[in-house]
Amino acid sequence: MYAPTSLSSPRSGPTSGDDLADGVGLTDFDGAGEILRAWGNGLRPDPDLTVSEWADRHRMLSGRASAEPGRYRTVRTPYMREIMDRLSPGDPTQRVVFMKAAQVGATEAGNNWIGFAIHQAPGPMLAVQPTVELAKRNSRQRIDPLIDESPELRERVKPARSRDAGNTMLSKEFAGGILIMTGANSAVGLRSTPARYIFLDEVDAYPASADEEGDPVTLAEARSLTFAHRRKVLLVSTPTIRGLSRIEREYEASDQRRFFVPCPHCGHSQWLKFDRLRWQQGRPETAEYICEGCDTPIAEHHKTAMLEGGEWRATATAADPTTVGYHLSALYSPIGWLSWERIVRAWDAAQGSIDAIKAFRNTILGETWVETGEAPDWQRLADRRERWRPGTVPARGLFLTAGADVQKDRIEVDVWAWGRGLESWLVDHLVLEGGPGDPACWQQLTDLLGRTWEHVSGQPMTLARLAIDSGFETSAVYAWSRQVGFAQVAPVKGVEGFNRSSPVVGPTYVDATIAGKRLRRGARLWTIATSTFKTETYRFLRQDRPTREEHDAGAAFPPGTIHLPDWADGEWLKQLTAEQLVTVRTRRGFSRLEWQKLRERNEALDTRVYARAAAWILGADRWPEARWADLERHLRPQTGPGEPVPAPKDGTASNRRRRTVRSTYMG
Secondary structure, three states: OOOOOOOOOOOOOOOOHHHHHHHOOOOOOOOHHHHHHHHHHHOOOOOOOOHHHHHHHHOEEOOOOOOOOEEOOHHHOOHHHHHHHOOOOOOOOOEEEEEEOOOOOHHHHHHHHHHHHHHOOOOEEEEEEOOHHHHHHHHHHHHHHHHHOOHHHHHHEOOOEOOEOOEEOOEEEEOOEEEEEEEOOOHHHHOOOOOOEEEEEOHHHOOOOOOOOOOHHHHHHHHHHHHHHHOEEEEEEOOOEOOOOHHHHHHHOOOOEEEEEEOOOOOOEEOOOHHHEEEEOOEEEEEEEEOOOOOOEEOHHHHHHHHHOOEEEEOOOOOOOOEEEEEEOHHHOOOOOOOHHHHHHHHHHHOOOHHHHHHHHHHOOOOOEOOOOOOOOHHHHHHOOEOOOOOEEOOOOOEEEEEEEEOOOEEEEEEEEEOHHHOEEEEEEEEEEOOOOOHHHHHHHHHHHHOOEEEOOOOEEOEEEEEEEOOOOHHHHHHHHHHHOOOOEEEEEEEOOOOOOOOEEEEEEEEEEEOOEEEEEEEEEEEEEHHHHHHHHHHHHHOOOOOHHHHHOOOOOOOOOEEOEOOOOHHHHHHHOOEEEEEEEOOOOOEEEEEEEOOOOOHHHHHHHHHHHHHHHHOHHHOOHHHHHHHHHHHOOOOOOOOOOOOOOOOOOOOOOOOOOEOOOOO
């Protein structure tokens, strides 16, 4: 009778995996010992890895989300190694600040950290984008490929199922933790759960307040306080405006690290500065870097070796030793990404445009822009006024918007015409007496929506959109806007701060009280970053323009030119220039920019800002050429290009239509 071998049969030496296999009757299964040994190895914990080591071993870049698909290699961006490794559990650093240019690999480094946390150090993680919509887009385009391309992450993240709430667009559950993605505009998302890890991306694009509950960065970081010294916070952004930039403020409070690279000729270590880049005029391909140590030109093909030999060095003493800060410009961008030649071409192309130079400093150099914000001299504006009839739209004006400012005893309205390049003309100024408590005042404003202004071509034009301030007598503004319809009217609310990527946000559905009844989501509100449009207005007012002789010879006005008529008197001009941008110090010693009044009345500036916001809401900043051409075909101007119809010699205004109540000081 067959009897299996006993596990206790005498053997020489310790029992091996093969012996164990024999003992359980697996002698006929080839390789059983190897299987069991592999199983035993699988019980061993993964070796301790840093974030960069994990990325090199496990991270695969998807063709959906990367221009260089395949295995991730830290050696491609050596400057990211220390930044990533500071986020590893063994490092005592709690907060990492990265002020950077575009195209330096920061986003992928942040995603490496997310993958590392899921695989090696699970815990609750919060990833914040500027808006919820951007968070959803990032989830689809970045996080889903990150998980899909890594077997180690696919094993740990719950698969997406229609009935499984563990894996949604903004929530990814995994063993031992959860990744929650949200927008800085959502206070609910920011306070949803405690988080050991917090990834704050593009913090300079965050709104000043999340649903009026406070600074988004402060709200988010409060989620990590319960984890004490075990927390990790990463703040990343391209900077924006000096005095308002969150990332610059955090960087200046850190040890301010710069990436020093060796000269291939003399070995001198230095951090790269744009003003040491040299090229022959008109030949960006000749760009070379001049060494600080030996003044020898460095060709770009040396950059790879320079980056490999580089190191981060602190240039200041941090107030908090658990916070480290890094700054990097696109001069360090790896070969094949953003070359020195392309940087020079971008610089040359930006000349003549304040906006382009500003974008260059922010996105290429990773530096803040210094706003001047000085109010233009109103007397100089008076000298540059032009002559056209009140209520007439000049030839290049292609559509109309209006801004309405609600005061206690009146509603002031300015009507602006807009053309290509956001060139603009003041067409009409009206003061509707009575104020928000007078039904007749609201009726006059309603009549204004149906009124026409005559284009010089003879075509009648109506208001494309009227933006009305809701800061005073909010319920009355909402009630009127709801009554006339939101297709032509946009209630707006101004907020502090600059936001050039999206200075107007909305519409947001808000509660409204109509006829004594509270209607949930009864009104649509647009939020505008007034500082952005005030700064733009003053910049447009200060820019040079061709003389009459140059214009007659064919010279064009620069984009954004603001044309003011001779019937805009001194009082109105003083209101338009009634504020200036100043730098103030906070209680914590940081600087910030703030608009302050130079005089009490500033209605002309406010109505200009609201009318400009109305143009943004219409999409004029993003219209394609075909849309502008269509507007021009519709109007069919009969006069010479850009020439407004001159006023009658006797100075009288056109009497073809009934005039609405005008300002007492505008004539």
